[in-house]
Amino acid sequence: MPVTMTKYLRTVLYADILFSAAGALLMAAGAPFLSPLLGLPSTLLVGAGLVLVPWVLGLGVVVRRRHVPRIVMVDILAINFLWCAACLGLLASGAITPDGLGIAFVVAQALVVALFGVLQAIGLREAAAAA
Secondary structure (H helix, E strand, O other): OEEEOOHHHHHHHHHHHHHHHHHHHHHHHHHHHHHHHHOOOHHHHHHHHHHHHHHHHHHHHHHOOOEEEHHHHHHHHHHHHHHHHHHHHHHHHOOOOOOHHHHHHHHHHHHHHHHHHHHHHHHHHHHHHHO
């Protein structure tokens, strides 16, 4: 069953696009400056930034549609929550050893992405109720 793109859901997706695009640019282009500041590997920052590029483009396609297959919205929610879990899991794994500012950067990113997931879930529920 397709989901009708409500104003609320569209707004949340645009916010996700803006945050993700800013993160992509900051991490990919700013890695040489951020890496020593945060204690995070430059390759991790560049890689994370570059992974966000197709995400931003994909969200841009979705947000412009009037109706979206429900599975697409569920996938968007899942990817947001997986990104959050991956951020926290990376910290917990000990595979990286960021300084305090780096930990705050990763945790803040995880929390914002989780918030987008929650807001998108609310929007999905609202759209289903309106249908």
